[in-house]
Every structure is written in C-alpha cells, then in structure tokens.
Amino acid sequence: SLKRDVGLFGSFAMGYADVGADVFISLGLVAAYAAGASPLAFALAAVAYVTTGLVYAELSSTYPHAGGAQVFAARGLNDPLSFAAGWMLLLTYTVNIALFAMASAGYLSRLVPAVSSQVSAGPLELSGIQLTALLMTLGLTAVNVKGIRESSALNEAAVMLGLAVQTILLALGLTSLDPSRLASQLAEFGSPEAGMASYLPWGEVRVQNFLYGTTLAMCSFIGIESIAQAAEEIKKPHRWIPRATVFSVLAVLVYTIGLCLVGLGTVGWRGLAERLESPLSAVAERLPGGTLLTPVVSLAGFAVNLVSANTGVVGVSRVVYSMGKFGLMPRWFSAVHPRFRTPVRTVVVFGLIGALMTLLGGIEEAADVYAFGALLSYVLVNASAILIRRRDRRAYRPWKTPLNLSLGDWELPLVAVAGLASCSAMWALILLLHPVGRGMGTLWLAVGALVYAGYRRAVGLPILGRVSGEGVRPAAYLMDACALYLGDVPPREFGRAVSDALDPRFRVRLVAPLPRGAGAAEEAEVLREALEEAASLVRGARVVEVRVEPGDPEEVAVREAELADLILLVTADRGLARRISSALPGRVSVVGRW
Incomplete structure (x- = not known):
C-alpha cells in the first residue's frame, strides 16, 4: 500500500501548486481573448472551480482512496463512466506535465537567456525551452520514484516562494496601478481580433472571444483534484483534506483575480497577451523596484510551474494506480515499490510520456486539451456526489458541502448541483469553441472506449455494471x-x-x-x-x-x-x-x- 507521509501544508501545497501556478501563464492567454473583461472571465470560471473544489473536499475525506474522480464515479455512477473519468484525468495530468514544464522553462529563460536558444541534434531541431522542459520532467520522475515525502517537500518549498512573491506583486500592484487606466481597460469587453477559436456563424467576435477567454480561464482553476489523488498518502485525510482544499480555493481566488486587476492597471490586456509565456514578469517590470523584482518573479514562476508539473506526475501515477487497483486497467499498474512505497510503474511510464510531450510545443493547444479532459471529469464528479449522497446515506462525512436540501432520509447537495451545471456549461463551450480540444478530446474518449471494452472482455468482467464501485467504501459509517x-x-x-x-x-x-x-x-x-x-x-x-x-x-x-x-x-x-x-x-x- 501507499505510505501516508503528507501533512496539512503538504496537502495545501499540492493543491495550490497545481492550481496557483496557472496564473503564471493563464493571465496572458485569457487577456488575449477576453481583453479588459478578463476579471469577469475569471469570476465566471471560478463558479465551477469553487463548487467543484468543495465537492472534492467532501468526497475525498469520505472516500480517502487514490484516484479522485475515477473512484467517486465508480461509487456514484458505474464502471464505464468511472473509466471515462479516470481516462480523461490521465490525459489531463499528462498534458499538465508537459504544459507546466514548458511554462517553467519559459520563466527560466528570463533568468538564463541561453535556455531559449535553438538546439540541434542531427536532423532534429529543438528549442532550448523544449529541451529544458524535457530534462525537468525526467528529474521530477526520478523524485517521484523515490517517495511522496520528497515530492511533497519540493512542492512546499516552491509554493512558499510563490506565495511570498505573489503577495509582494499584489501589494505593490494594488498600491501603484493607475485607476483611470484600469477603468478604461475594464470597458473593453472581448478582443476585437480573431484568434484560434472555432468561431460560430452568429454572434459578435468580441462576445465569442470573451467566451473563449472564459474557457481558458478554467485553466487557472484546474487541478483542485490533485489533493484527492494523494488521499491515500495524507496522514489525516478526514481533517487535512477539507482544510487544505478550502485554503487552496481561497488563496487561488484572491491571487488570480487580484493579479488580473493589477495586470490590467499596469501593462493592460495587450501587454499581457504579448507575453504569453511570462505575463507576471511583464507586470513586475512596471512596478516600483521592477528591475530587482522581475528576476525574483521569474524565479518564482520557474519554481511554481515546475512543481505544478510535479503534481501532474503525482496525479497521473495515482489515477492509473487506482484504475489498476479497482479493475479498470491491468493490475500491473497497481504495483507499489516495496521500499519507496510509490506506484513506481505508473510514475515511470507516464513521467516518460509527459517528457516526450514537451517536444510537441504549443502552449495554447496544450491548454485546449487540458481543459477538455478536466471539465469532463468534473462533470462526472459532481454528478457522482449527488448520487452518492443517496446511495451511501449512512456514510460518515467528516466534512460536508454547505447548502443541502433535505429530501426525506437524504440530503441533496446544492453545491454539487451548481457544480454540475457550471462545469457542464463550461465543457459545452469547450466543444463549441475549441477545435483542438474538441477533436483530440473526442478521439481520446473513443480510444479509451476501445481500451476499456477490450480489457474487460480479456479479464472476463462485464463492460457495464458497478463491479469496481462495490470495492469503494467510505472510511467510516454513521x-x-x-x-x-x-x-x-x-x-x-x-x-x-x-x-x-x-x-x-x-x-x-x-x-x-x-x-x-x-x-x-x-x-x-x-x-x-x-x-x-x-x-x-x-x-x-x-x-x-x-x-x-x-x-x-x-x-x-x-x-x-x-x-x-x-x-x-x-x-x-x-x-x-x-x-x-x-x-x-x-x-x-x-x-x-x-
């Protein structure tokens, strides 16, 4: 079994590293489309983030198994949908590794310009950023083979640095931004320029760009499930998971929306959009002491994005480990190293896949697929939470979401209902406006359906039903x-x-x-x-x-x-x-x- 070696701050760092790092790259992406309405785009996306985060806090403390969405869907829905949730998270986390390794290398290039130079290896031409991201990912894979304690220590150190730097940025920015400039920027609703969105034949370009920017804003709020992935390795899951999740949610909201306002009031939305790989460095340059502050921001961006890639390695390895454990994928994947107590096979296999994906480049296209997979899994998690409340009425829930409607002998979680509605709406926008996410995500689902059906037939398990769900039990009953x-x-x-x-x-x-x-x-x-x-x-x-x-x-x-x-x-x-x-x-x- 996995080793419980992560405490409260380690749990918080895992959630914040995966979510809080997104602001280091998403500010530029969102501004490129939502323009001055970026704070509104982040606020709308936050509805899905907050509600889903609270649902994860309840489910993870009640069912402290590695796997997150896949485990909850197995209990609340059925095996095919459980596999779909895990399969989409597998995609999300693997893309996460490459996406944030590239972002980390991008911030490093601000400190070491040689990182951005071209590298030739025979007929192969690579950018230095891609090569650096590849080496980073291989290093993270080695750390995660060694143990969750070492991986968590890396997260904690980087998150402390990131929080300190973001606090300084926010404090300096709010006291030095130009209110008239901010007001004029907020008046620009959506970019007037056509971008990479799959535009619909009706509706203004500005409106469609704003909606596209809102879906990209979800990238700032994807990763709250990272805490759930390590539920089997958190020392007191019934206490630490809800607290770490709530703290992460609050911290991410404050820094994301706050820094977005600072960015508009200093460099403007066009200035953010021009610096896709390092928007916070552009902000730092305009603040008092910018000459000294800019390299510190680049260092924090490098560190926080690096540990976000690290949580991707942790997440994908635990998802696939759990799928093997509960009979959704070959049990070969559920092997645990006898000394390090880590799922070594999944760490190595998917760490290497993530490393190879860094060679593909394309930060915006990666964000496309990242959001598609995560949002679909969030839809399934919220639906599962509603059904689990009725199925496991007597489960002991150390922490419950607020706003529950009593229906006889069970309670309907209204937070999960809101999460289901908001995540479904966001996912629908992904399907409409993101051609890369729509195409690759749908293809990935089709491949998954074939893999799932083939495996279940091979091992003699029914394709439909709830075989895996019967193995998922709450930690305690009332x-x-x-x-x-x-x-x-x-x-x-x-x-x-x-x-x-x-x-x-x-x-x-x-x-x-x-x-x-x-x-x-x-x-x-x-x-x-x-x-x-x-x-x-x-x-x-x-x-x-x-x-x-x-x-x-x-x-x-x-x-x-x-x-x-x-x-x-x-x-x-x-x-x-x-x-x-x-x-x-x-x-x-x-x-x-x-």
Whole structure:
C-alpha cells in the first residue's frame, strides 16, 4: 500500500501548486481573448472551480482512496463512466506535465537567456525551452520514484516562494496601478481580433472571444483534484483534506483575480497577451523596484510551474494506480515499490510520456486539451456526489458541502448541483469553441472506449455494471448509540462522559429508564430535566433524541439495542453494568464510575 507521509501544508501545497501556478501563464492567454473583461472571465470560471473544489473536499475525506474522480464515479455512477473519468484525468495530468514544464522553462529563460536558444541534434531541431522542459520532467520522475515525502517537500518549498512573491506583486500592484487606466481597460469587453477559436456563424467576435477567454480561464482553476489523488498518502485525510482544499480555493481566488486587476492597471490586456509565456514578469517590470523584482518573479514562476508539473506526475501515477487497483486497467499498474512505497510503474511510464510531450510545443493547444479532459471529469464528479449522497446515506462525512436540501432520509447537495451545471456549461463551450480540444478530446474518449471494452472482455468482467464501485467504501459509517442515564451520576458528568466516549460518527439518543410505580410523573420530569442538561454538554456526537422510557434499566437496554449499534452505560453500579453487558454481549460500552 501507499505510505501516508503528507501533512496539512503538504496537502495545501499540492493543491495550490497545481492550481496557483496557472496564473503564471493563464493571465496572458485569457487577456488575449477576453481583453479588459478578463476579471469577469475569471469570476465566471471560478463558479465551477469553487463548487467543484468543495465537492472534492467532501468526497475525498469520505472516500480517502487514490484516484479522485475515477473512484467517486465508480461509487456514484458505474464502471464505464468511472473509466471515462479516470481516462480523461490521465490525459489531463499528462498534458499538465508537459504544459507546466514548458511554462517553467519559459520563466527560466528570463533568468538564463541561453535556455531559449535553438538546439540541434542531427536532423532534429529543438528549442532550448523544449529541451529544458524535457530534462525537468525526467528529474521530477526520478523524485517521484523515490517517495511522496520528497515530492511533497519540493512542492512546499516552491509554493512558499510563490506565495511570498505573489503577495509582494499584489501589494505593490494594488498600491501603484493607475485607476483611470484600469477603468478604461475594464470597458473593453472581448478582443476585437480573431484568434484560434472555432468561431460560430452568429454572434459578435468580441462576445465569442470573451467566451473563449472564459474557457481558458478554467485553466487557472484546474487541478483542485490533485489533493484527492494523494488521499491515500495524507496522514489525516478526514481533517487535512477539507482544510487544505478550502485554503487552496481561497488563496487561488484572491491571487488570480487580484493579479488580473493589477495586470490590467499596469501593462493592460495587450501587454499581457504579448507575453504569453511570462505575463507576471511583464507586470513586475512596471512596478516600483521592477528591475530587482522581475528576476525574483521569474524565479518564482520557474519554481511554481515546475512543481505544478510535479503534481501532474503525482496525479497521473495515482489515477492509473487506482484504475489498476479497482479493475479498470491491468493490475500491473497497481504495483507499489516495496521500499519507496510509490506506484513506481505508473510514475515511470507516464513521467516518460509527459517528457516526450514537451517536444510537441504549443502552449495554447496544450491548454485546449487540458481543459477538455478536466471539465469532463468534473462533470462526472459532481454528478457522482449527488448520487452518492443517496446511495451511501449512512456514510460518515467528516466534512460536508454547505447548502443541502433535505429530501426525506437524504440530503441533496446544492453545491454539487451548481457544480454540475457550471462545469457542464463550461465543457459545452469547450466543444463549441475549441477545435483542438474538441477533436483530440473526442478521439481520446473513443480510444479509451476501445481500451476499456477490450480489457474487460480479456479479464472476463462485464463492460457495464458497478463491479469496481462495490470495492469503494467510505472510511467510516454513521452509527446509532443509546446512552442510558441511570440517575446515579450528576447530569453534567453524564454529558461529559458521553462526549468522551463517542466521536462525530455517532448519532446518540439519551434515554433515562423510569421504573413503574407511584410518583412516576414527577420523577419523569426530573429525569427529563437532567437529560436536557446533559445534552447541552455533549460535544462531537450528535444528540438526536432525549427521552424518558418506562421500565427497569435492563429491560430498556434490551429494547433500545434493537435500534442502536451501541449501548453506552455511564454508571457507578458495577453489578448492573455486568448484568446488562451479559444480556447484550458485544453491544455495550461501560464508562464506570466506581
């Protein structure tokens, strides 16, 4: 099995490295099409990002398996759609490796101009950026073979540098930008010039360019699932995954939209568009101390894009490892190195493929395919979240998305509904406006369908159905407990004892047995007041009912055991505790007070 070796900041760094790095290249791409409306394009794309990020936080902490979207689709949908989600992520992460390795090399060329020179190897002509990206990817592959701790340490160091530099840029930019220039830039809605979009016969060019720019803005928000890929390697997934995801979402939103406004107010959208490979360096040159700041920004861009490529290596290797583990691809891919505890075969195979892809070049075309694959997987994740809520009603969810609509015995996650709608709309725009993404993405899906059908037939598994989904289980289930209050300990002590004994997985009923006889009504009122006081002190477990029940303690315990998974006794009477435990073997937990 994989080794749990990643902490809270490592989890955050993994998510931020993959998402936060996008601003170093996407500012120029988005500005080239959305023009002065770039902040609006980022804001619209952020709807899909925020909702999907929150859904990932819930699902990954509930089902802490490597694989992310593929695992959730297996549980919520079926095996063919699970394979499709994993297959598209395989494409996305492999493209991610090449895309950000090239971006990292582009920023490095600002520091070392020789990197951008042409290199000849016999009949083969390569740019220095391509060759540098190739060597970087091979180095990252070696690091990931060694272990997730080393890979995470690289992420953490680069992310700290990136956050520091982006904070400086944002602070200097907001205090020195020209408000009148920013206002005039914001008034330019969409570029008036035709670009690479697949333009529709109706609609103005500016409007279509804005929509195209909005789809490119999704590149700034793709990668939130990276934290989910390492769910099997995060030390406390039920705690760290939701926190790391929420922190990543907030940080990315602040820096992406903030730096976009700074860019418009300093160099303008045309200035950003002219520097596709290093737009933040163009911004730094216009700020106070730009001569000193520009090389620092280039260094941060180099480092953050490098670790974004690193998260691509981590992501694709874990996706394919998980697909092999759950029977969607050959089990050969699920092998784990006995010493390093890494999925060594998938790391090497897909690291090499990513390295070779750097030789293709074409940063905008790569972004096309990157968005196609990721958005389709996000659509499936949000759909899975809705169905999983109904299928696994009793799953223990350490963290849930806000805004849930109660429908009888299950809750509809409205955040997932919004995520499904927004991601579907974005994916539809990709199909309409991105010819490269549409063509290559569709071809990749067709190839995947053949691979999946061929493999399932070869191993004797049905093509349809939910064979893989049956192997996906939540880390824990909700349990029902009944805590019996026998009146021989103070109510406050009883409440604290229930808190200490039961964690948030439990729904607890506080029940006080009431022996039949004279004065029962007055005694029942006293017991009810004691239970109410105790209930106000219970933390962790959720109190669902407070009740006085006629009958002696043993009789009530047996009746309550028909509805509860656990009977909790808080009592000073050792003999009574022994009798109830004997009547309900294996069902009673005793908190003794003797």
